[in-house]
Amino acid sequence: MSTPAPSRIFAPGLLDGQVALVTGGGTGLGRAAATELAACGAQVVIAGRRAEVLEATAARIGAAASVVCGDIRDEDDARRIVDTALEHHGRLDLLVNNAGGQYFVPAEAIATRGWQAVFRLNVDGTTRMAELAVERAMRPAGRGTIVNVTLSPHHGLAGMTHSSAARAAVESLTAAWARQWAADGIAVVAIAAGHFQTDALDKYPEPVRAGVARTVPLQRLGQPHEHGWLVALLASPLGRAMSGTVVTLDGARDNWFGPWPPPTLTDGDGDVPTEERRPAATR
Numbered sequence: 001m002s003t004p005a006p007s008r009i010f011a012p013g014l015l016d017g018q019v020a021l022v023t024g025g026g027t028g029l030g031r032a033a034a035t036e037l038a039a040c041g042a043q044v045v046i047a048g049r050r051a052e053v054l055e056a057t058a059a060r061i062g063a064a065a066s067v068v069c070g071d072i073r074d075e076d077d078a079r080r081i082v083d084t085a086l087e088h089h090g091r092l093d094l095l096v097n098n099a100g101g102q103y104f105v106p107a108e109a110i111a112t113r114g115w116q117a118v119f120r121l122n123v124d125g126t127t128r129m130a131e132l133a134v135e136r137a138m139r140p141a142g143r144g145t146i147v148n149v150t151l152s153p154h155h156g157l158a159g160m161t162h163s164s165a166a167r168a169a170v171e172s173l174t175a176a177w178a179r180q181w182a183a184d185g186i187a188v189v190a191i192a193a194g195h196f197q198t199d200a201l202d203k204y205p206e207p208v209r210a211g212v213a214r215t216v217p218l219q220r221l222g223q224p225h226e227h228g229w230l231v232a233l234l235a236s237p238l239g240r241a242m243s244g245t246v247v248t249l250d251g252a253r254d255n256w257f258g259p260w261p262p263p264t265l266t267d268g269d270g271d272v273p274t275e276e277r278r279p280a281a282t283r
């Protein structure tokens, strides 16, 4: 197994001896975060539902990475994920609550089960992982950092209103937990991410994706490694001083702008299509 290449921007050994758990660490932004944390010297445990994507990412990172499969919406799975990291390394310094998502849909077409699915993942799953990490690892150790990854929903997300509400909840929880757990030596911060070039964007309707980079004042999408750098910064001693903060990383473009319905998205009847379901085998 290889050693990760050193970080391009952080001092060697910034996170030596630390252990990080990254949910959704097998793909996209989670993979970039896990890769940079390992490059800074951390041992990383990556979690998600699909073994094959986790194994492929762990192989790419090298000996610093290990894998645990599970669904953060499930209480037993979530506990097993945290306990596996603890059993393997004896400590947990950083939790990156990165697993999250939603589907693109007009607000009036959201079924109750769909609303609940998005909240169970983004709010309940994030809460469960944070509480387990605090109870089982961070409070007993008297220290730890939790980084919650959210969308930047600061203009509201028409087209993803379930996620808009869920991510706002995560921002509020971040501020509340930072206060609640400060006396335990635990810092809690959030990253409100803009549009990043990950495979996940391929699932949005083509008219939504077309030309999206040009709508960003920086004239490009965010690069996953830039997100990885921010996660590593927040894992550093500076991150502890930023507890309670939501850091926006969006190239000056919130995740939503303009009118509803978006003119490029309406069909002949004036309707906006809902994102296609993922095939059952890949859920």
Ligand SMILES: CCCCCCC/C=C/C(=O)SCCNC(=O)CCNC(=O)[C@H](O)C(C)(C)COP(=O)(O)OP(=O)(O)OC[C@H]1O[C@@H](n2cnc3c(N)ncnc32)[C@H](O)[C@@H]1OP(=O)(O)O
Pocket: 100, 101, 102, 103, 104, 105, 111, 112, 113, 114, 115, 117, 118, 121, 151, 194, 195, 200, 201, 204, 208, 209, 212, 255, 274, 275, 276, 277, 278, 283
């Ligand atoms: C280029 C610009 C794009 C603009 C956006 C840019 C910003 C990017 C933001 C990102 O977050 S990118 C990362 C995206 N990644 C993900 O979203 C991955 C995780 N997401 C999911 O797993 C799903 O979206 C989920 C809904 C959160 C969970 O899916 P799951 O398949 O596990 O749900 P189920 O339990 O099967 O379904 C429950 C319920 O949900 C409703 N539903 C789910 N998907 C759809 C859909 N596509 N269309 C309509 N309805 C859907 C539905 O009511 C389901 O109930 P049943 O029909 O099964 O009874």
Ligand SMILES: NC(=O)C1=CN([C@@H]2O[C@H](COP(=O)(O)OP(=O)(O)OC[C@H]3O[C@@H](n4cnc5c(N)ncnc54)[C@H](OP(=O)(O)O)[C@@H]3O)[C@@H](O)[C@H]2O)C=CC1
Pocket: 023, 024, 025, 026, 027, 028, 029, 030, 047, 048, 049, 050, 051, 053, 070, 071, 072, 073, 098, 099, 100, 101, 102, 121, 125, 149, 150, 151, 152, 192, 193, 194, 195, 196, 197, 198, 199, 200, 201, 283
């Ligand atoms: N790409 C972008 O532009 C933006 C992304 N974000 C947010 O950043 C995070 C990562 O996004 P990105 O990498 O692009 O997208 P991905 O869809 O690639 O990432 C989602 C990850 O979470 C995992 N996951 C999903 N549901 C669960 C679950 N129930 N239990 C455990 N793991 C789960 C997935 O793995 P598996 O399916 O194997 O479980 C996957 O690895 C998400 O929260 C996303 O909403 C925010 C703003 C913009």
